[in-house]
Amino acid sequence: MLSKLANIFRVPDLRKRVLFTLGLLAVYRIGGHIPTPGINGDRLAQFFEQNKGSVLGFVDLFSGGNLRRLTIFALGIMPYITASIILQLLTVVYEPLAKLQKEGELGRKKITQWTRYLTVILSAVQSFGIALSLQKAGDFVNTPGPGFTLMTMLTLTTGSAFIMWLGEQITERGIGNGMSLLIFAGIVVGLPRGVIDLYQKASTSAWGVFTAPAILMLLVLMIAVVAFIVYVERSERRIPVQYAKRVVGRKVMGGQSTHLPLRVNAGGVMPVIFASSILALPQMLGAAFHNNKVVGPILDAMRWGEPLYTLLYCTGIVFFAYFYISIVFNPNEVADNMRKWGGFIPGIRPGKRTSDFINDVLTRITLVGAAYLILISLIPEWMIAGIKLNHLPMVGRIFENLPTWVTNGLGVNFYFGGTSLLIVVGVAMDTVTQIEAQLIMRHYDGFTPKSGRIRGRRTW
Numbered sequence: 001m002l003s004k005l006a007n008i009f010r011v012p013d014l015r016k017r018v019l020f021t022l023g024l025l026a027v028y029r030i031g032g033h034i035p036t037p038g039i040n041g042d043r044l045a046q047f048f049e050q051n052k053g054s055v056l057g058f059v060d061l062f063s064g065g066n067l068r069r070l071t072i073f074a075l076g077i078m079p080y081i082t083a084s085i086i087l088q089l090l091t092v093v094y095e096p097l098a099k100l101q102k103e104g105e106l107g108r109k110k111i112t113q114w115t116r117y118l119t120v121i122l123s124a125v126q127s128f129g130i131a132l133s134l135q136k137a138g139d140f141v142n143t144p145g146p147g148f149t150l151m152t153m154l155t156l157t158t159g160s161a162f163i164m165w166l167g168e169q170i171t172e173r174g175i176g177n178g179m180s181l182l183i184f185a186g187i188v189v190g191l192p193r194g195v196i197d198l199y200q201k202a203s204t205s206a207w208g209v210f211t212a213p214a215i216l217m218l219l220v221l222m223i224a225v226v227a228f229i230v231y232v233e234r235s236e237r238r239i240p241v242q243y244a245k246r247v248v249g250r251k252v253m254g255g256q257s258t259h260l261p262l263r264v265n266a267g268g269v270m271p272v273i274f275a276s277s278i279l280a281l282p283q284m285l286g287a288a289f290h291n292n293k294v295v296g297p298i299l300d301a302m303r304w305g306e307p308l309y310t311l312l313y314c315t316g317i318v319f320f321a322y323f324y325i326s327i328v329f330n331p332n333e334v335a336d337n338m339r340k341w342g343g344f345i346p347g348i349r350p351g352k353r354t355s356d357f358i359n360d361v362l363t364r365i366t367l368v369g370a371a372y373l374i375l376i377s378l379i380p381e382w383m384i385a386g387i388k389l390n391h392l393p394m395v396g397r398i399f400e401n402l403p404t405w406v407t408n409g410l411g412v413n414f415y416f417g418g419t420s421l422l423i424v425v426g427v428a429m430d431t432v433t434q435i436e437a438q439l440i441m442r443h444y445d446g447f448t449p450k451s452g453r454i455r456g457r458r459t460w
Contacts, residue, residue, distance in 0.1 A: 007439055014175075014438045021174030024166050025185050031073045031162070032186075036155050038148045039070045044140050072159035074130075075123055077182055080164045081277045083118035087111060088327065119164055120157060127156035175438075176431035180269070184427040187420045222421065225376060229425040232372050235264040237365050239358065244342040260334070260345075262362055265369035267324035269426040272373055274324075275316030279309065305381070307392055314374045321370035322363075331358040376422050 009015045035041055091097045091111075100107040131152040135144040163182065170178030198215060205211045238259040279302070301308040335355035337343075344350045348357045 008435060011438065014435070017173065017175045017438075018435070021170050021176065021181065024170050024174065024178075025181065028073070028163065028166055028182055028185060029189070031159065032069075032071050034072045036070045036072060036074065037151055038142050039134070040140050040142060041069055044070055044134075047140070070130075070134075072155050073163055075126055075156050075160040075163075076186070077163055077167065077179055078277060078280070079122040079126060079160050080115070080119045080167070080179065081273060082122055083115050085274050085277060086118065087115055088323070091327075092323075116161075116164060120161055123157040123160035124153055127153045127160075130156065175434055176427070180423070180427045181431065183273075183423055187424055221379070225379075225421055226425055229376060229422060230429065232264055232369075233268075233426060233429055236261045237264065237361060238262075239361065240346060241338065241343050242346055244344070260358070262358075262365060263369075264365050265321075265372060266329065266366070267321050267369070268430065269423045270324050271317045271320035271370065272377055272422060274320040275313055278316055279313060305386065305388055307388060310378065313377070317373050317377070318367070318370040321366055321373065325362065325366050329362065331355045331362065334358060373422070 008018055087097070091101050097111070100110055128149065131149040134140040134152075135148065141148055167178030167182055170176065170181055172178075174181075198218075200206075202211060202215055238261055241258050241260050243256055243258070300306075302312065303309060332355045335351060335358065338345075338354060339350040345354055345357060348354050
């Protein structure tokens with residue numbers, strides 16, 4: 001393994017990309033320690049510690065802990081994710097935007113430019129809301145007033161735009177997806193705190209006689225979840241494809257058998273991120289409309305860990321899983337390309353029948369992939385926050401006698417959730433895959449045993 005890691009630095013271009021990515025991630029972490037002017041940092045950190053099991057913990061996860069300290073990167077990558085979701089949804093319902101997306105590289109650049117503008121607008125709105133909320137909350141602000149509001153808006157909006165630029169630079173000139181790596185870096189930074197928290201719970205017997213079994217069960221579950229994620233992320237449905245023989249000049253081309261690989265989870269972690277981002281909005285509004293007699297109870301029922309939140313979360317994951325695969329994979333284009341090159345699926349007629357067959361297979365395996373994402377996301381979250389079945393209307397009394405650790409969870413910190421594990425493992429696997437592809441392309445061994453070694457032609 002050490003020799004394979006050393007191969008990364010033997011390839012000049014790959015070495016530059018890896019070092020460039022690490023350098024920008026270091027810049028991101030440095031910016032996470034620069035506080036916003038006029039904030040009482042200690043009081044704010046204490047408030048987040050008291051509300052770590054709520055939506056604040058979720059938003060703080062995606063900001064890499066920057067929201068807890070309200071640094072210049074406090075908004076994190078959430079405005080960019082929200083802007084991307086809005087524009088991708090508009091490409092389905094707004095025909096001019098859909099045509100622009102089909103124009104190739106020029107259309108994608110235009111959509112990316114609009115995404116940047118919308119990110120800045122959303123960042124300004126969110127920073128304005130944060131500034132007003134902090135001033136109304138009490139002693140979080142040293143000198144409240146219009147000056148603090150303008151300074152907070154300028155600082156947080158600029159920080160969000162800079163994070164967006166960092167992610168785009170990593171994607172273009174580094175290794176891996178820049179936005180996903182920024183989220184990855186923010187989560188990994190919190191893992192040592194989780195280890196310390198577990199050690200303190202074990203040393204103080206925080207859960208009584210169930211402390212040792214609970215910690216052991218948690219560790220076993222995390223290892224099983226990681227292994228399950230790796231297994232499913234590498235799983236694919238292979239559709240056999242046969243190419244007919246063609247005579248071109250004096251050569252006979254084609255005639256070989258191959259396969260069309262369809263990943264079980266083609267969307268990766270994006271459906272989870274999209275669904276979580278959408279559900280974060282009503283939870284943020286819950287703080288402002290908590291006392292409203294009409295909207296308040298609805299927003300309370302949509303809090304993190306509640307049954308309604310779980311239902312909407314599962315629905316959102318399924319929706320975005322199908323939505324994402326409809327964007328990145330077009331069965332009609334695949335069927336047309338196969339027909340142009342003389343390919344066909346045994347037993348299926350080329351053309352529309354082939355397209356319908358691929359679409360049916362893709363529909364079934366995408367549902368399996370969405371169920372896998374729901375399972376991975378919810379089981380660890382239920383261990384953290386519990387299954388609040390006693391909050392269900394009308395039938396909640398039936399579950400009142402359940403043990404406390406079932407309804408309220410084990411109280412482990414938020415970064416041990418299934419969402420964070422899924423993001424960390426998924427992003428790590430995608431990044432390793434890209435590095436491995438670069439190594440194999442240059443005749444080096446990859447990280448996995450199946451990658452093999454590609455031999456160059458001999459020169460005599």
